Amino acid sequence: MPLLARLALVAALSVAIVAPAHATTVAPLTLDQMTDASDLVVRGTVDSTWVDEDEKGFIWTRALVRIDETMKGAADVGDYVTVESAGGTFGDRFADVSGAARYSVGEEAVLFLSDKPAKSVYGTVGMSLGKYTIRPAPLDGTPLVVRFAPSYSKPYDARFIPVPPADKRVTLDTMERIVRARVDLGWDGQPIPGISAERLRTINRIQPGVR
Amino acid sequence: MSLLLLLAAPPALAWEHIGKAWREEDFPLHWATGTSQEEDSLAEGYGREVLVKSWDNWLVAECAAIGNVYDDDTRASERNYADGAITMHYDDPSDEIEPGVLGVTWPLANNVIVKETSTLVYRQMIDADIVFNDNVDFGSQDDISTDCAGQTSIEAVAVHEIGHLHGLEHSCQDGDPCTETDLAEATMFWAIGSCDLSKADINVDDITSITTLYGSSATFEAVTSRIGANPLAVEFEITSEVPVISASWKFGDGETSTELNPTHEYLTPGQFTVEATMELEDPVCGSSFYTYDQLGYVLACEAPVPAEGADGYFTMAHSDGLTYTTVNHTDVSVYGCVDTIAWEIYKGTGEGVISADNLVDLDGDGDSDSIGAWAPKIAFPAAGDYTVVMNIGGPGGVRASFLSVTVEDRAGENASGGCSTTGSSAGFGLVGGLIAAVAGLRRRRSVE
Missing domain, CATH: 2.60.40.10 (Immunoglobulins)
Structure with a gap:
């Protein structure tokens, strides 16, 4: 997809703001670790969002995402995946899970997805850590990737999220190069918090020399 | 027309801060463990001990009127996050917790407001359960201090999650500058690295936070x-x-x-x-x-302005056929200062063109259209002269910028064919360039 056509799909991008959220502890993963821990890494566009309650009584916000590009895993452009994020408002009940990824319709993002086969949905690795919204740089429209995780208590509209300062910007192209290089290289055998070695072997090419 | 559209749009970003808290009569909080009460990697008996200690670590905040009671019974392995019973689980049998996540608190609140100020609304907590990710190599504080081989302190994660269970937020979130030492070193900081022993004991920021919720403050x-x-x-x-x-x-x-x-x-x-x-x-x-x-x-x-170095609020480039892309140059460096946007296309150019009669029906549904995207792709209905208007606003005011364009049908050509984004060299024929950048449309907003 040409750059300018991609830009036209962009609703907005994320940025850091003082938006504390609640309820999880995460390990600070590197981009390589997030790539290794993902079944799928895709660039996609949010088609719709809704809120569900599961059989255990917990509330999930779910997003239907159309895949625009696949960087890791087996998924075709044009396919749709459902991605869930803990928390949301369902009826008269409200669950605010910190660090949960947020989605808005029309938003374009790079997603590091972890399969939840029992539910036929995906989650994002490290919750909000595994979601990078794509936002155009203000001067030339270069697509940037930005993480942003406001709590469920705040409205989320990806169109108006500021881009980071110039010295902290990461372009989509840069991220894509890093991810694809890691996929080609494979998992290095080092443990990653929150995922078993068995699963890492299943979903990754293994670097030479890794036992 | 522009002003009406903007005023009718709901505020995209609000600043209400809604939290959650237990009622005074809910204390002491009763809690129990699930049937899988021990983490595999820990010495026998340490699992229960660390949870009891982790709850009690919060009692250091002596001006907060909190307390807890460990109900010495294990609860059924059947998970129910809405049964009103606080339960802590050492495993995640269905791998519901994503990779990279060490532990999760599942908080549930209802619509009853426990506490409220002009900016803070706390809803009543009715349940909260904690689940640790059993795919994490956890260790005790003693083990890690003796010889850390990449383990994560289970006590640090437990104290952090119990903070969430009480209703606390992170001291800093991913992406916050977090320059204050007290915030970065708090147990409620958003991440805990392996071999980190410092988060097991709460610090002054944690104490302040919980005292705000439950103490005389x-x-x-x-x-x-x-x-x-x-x-x-x-x-x-x-x-x-x-x-x-x-x-x-x-x-x-x-x-x-x-x-x-x-x-x-x-x-x-x-x-x-x-x-x-x-x-x-x-x-x-x-x-x-x-x-x-x-x-x-x-x-x-301030009212929205173009980003530093930009020549105007937006530019356009030919994409394909009658379709053009926009690049939005508006400065969005202050979060919340831009929160509304509406693009409109008017048939014709020049003075007097901005009227409802000239507003273009882009999707052919019989209604005039307004586009809410940040940088939309615009498909003009036919070749001709148009005025593209971007109305953009926020608490500091609204600005409308105009671009007069002559659209030519150049089917098969795309942006890579040499169209520029500004000035008279643009392949689609900018007539007047940026003919006006400012319309002093101001609006008033209320805060609360």
């Missing part, structure tokens, strides 16, 4: 608008159940005050954290200093 609020166009004068007022002896304010812009209820004028645009350190006369805890801050509390905005 003081807060402040703005009694005049705290979001608006700068210069913005904001009047602050302390609210306290106990006598306030003195106060020391930091307004976030480098200015300070020692008045009890000061008024401060913000002269530059930005998002400002306001902090007040108050000396309280508490009947239980005695005289003490208490610091309360509100992150990003004041938002002083």
Whole structure:
């Protein structure tokens, strides 16, 4: 997809703001670790969002995402995946899970997805850590990737999220190069918090020399 | 027309801060473990011990009226996050927790408001359960301090999650500047690295946070608008159940005050954290200093402007056929200062063209259209002269910028074919370039 056509799909991008959220502890993963821990890494566009309650009584916000590009895993452009994020408002009940990824319709993002086969949905690795919204740089429209995780208590509209300062910007192209290089290289055998070695072997090419 | 559209649009970003808290009568909180009460990697018996200790670590905040009781019974392995019973699970049998996540608190609140200020609304917690990710190599504080081989402190994660269970937020979130040492070193910091022993004991920021929720504390609020166009004068007022002896304010812009209820004028645009350190006369805890801050509390905005170095608010380039792409140059460096956008296309150019009669029906549904995307792709209905208007606004005001374009049908050509984005060299024939950048459409907003 040409750059300018991609830009036209962009609703907005994320940025850091003082938006504390609640309820999880995460390990600070590197981009390589997030790539290794993902079944799928895709660039996609949010088609719709809704809120569900599961059989255990917990509330999930779910997003239907159309895949625009696949960087890791087996998924075709044009396919749709459902991605869930803990928390949301369902009826008269409200669950605010910190660090949960947020989605808005029309938003374009790079997603590091972890399969939840029992539910036929995906989650994002490290919750909000595994979601990078794509936002155009203000001067030339270069697509940037930005993480942003406001709590469920705040409205989320990806169109108006500021881009980071110039010295902290990461372009989509840069991220894509890093991810694809890691996929080609494979998992290095080092443990990653929150995922078993068995699963890492299943979903990754293994670097030479890794036992 | 433009003004009406903008006023009709709902505010995209609000600043209400809704939290959650238990009621006073819910304390002491009763909790139990699930049937899988031990983490595999820990010595036998340590699992239960670490949870009891982790709950009690919060009792260091002695001015917070909290307490807990461990119900010495294990609960069924059947998970139910809405049964009203606080349960802690050491495993995640269905791998519901994503990779990279060490532990999760599943909080559930209803619509009953437990506590409320002008900016903070706390809903009643009705349940909360904690689940640890059993794909993490956890270790005890002793093990890690003796020989850390990449383990994560289970105690640190437990204390952090119990903080969430009480209703606390992170001291800093991913992406926050987090320059304050107390915030970065708090147990409620958003991440815990392997071999990190420092988070098992709560620090001064954690104590302040839980005391704010459950103790005799003081807060402040703005009694005049705290979001608006700068210069913005904001009047602050302390609210306290106990006598306030003195106060020391930091307004976030480098200015300070020692008045009890000061008024401060913000002269530059930005998002400002306001902090007040108050000396309280508490009947239980005695005289003490208490610091309360509100992150990003004041938002002083200018009307939207182009980003530094940009030539105007937006440019356009030919994409394909009658379709053109836009690049939005508006500066969005202050979060919240841009929160509405509406693009309109008018048939024709020049003076008087901005009228409802000329508004283009882009999707052919018979209604005139407005586009809400940040940088939309615009498909013109036919070749000809048009005026593209971008209305963009926020608390500091609204700006409308205009671009006159002559659209030519060049089917099969795309942006890579050499169209430029500005000026007369543009392949699609800019007639007047950026003919106007500012329309002084101002609107008033209320804060709360």
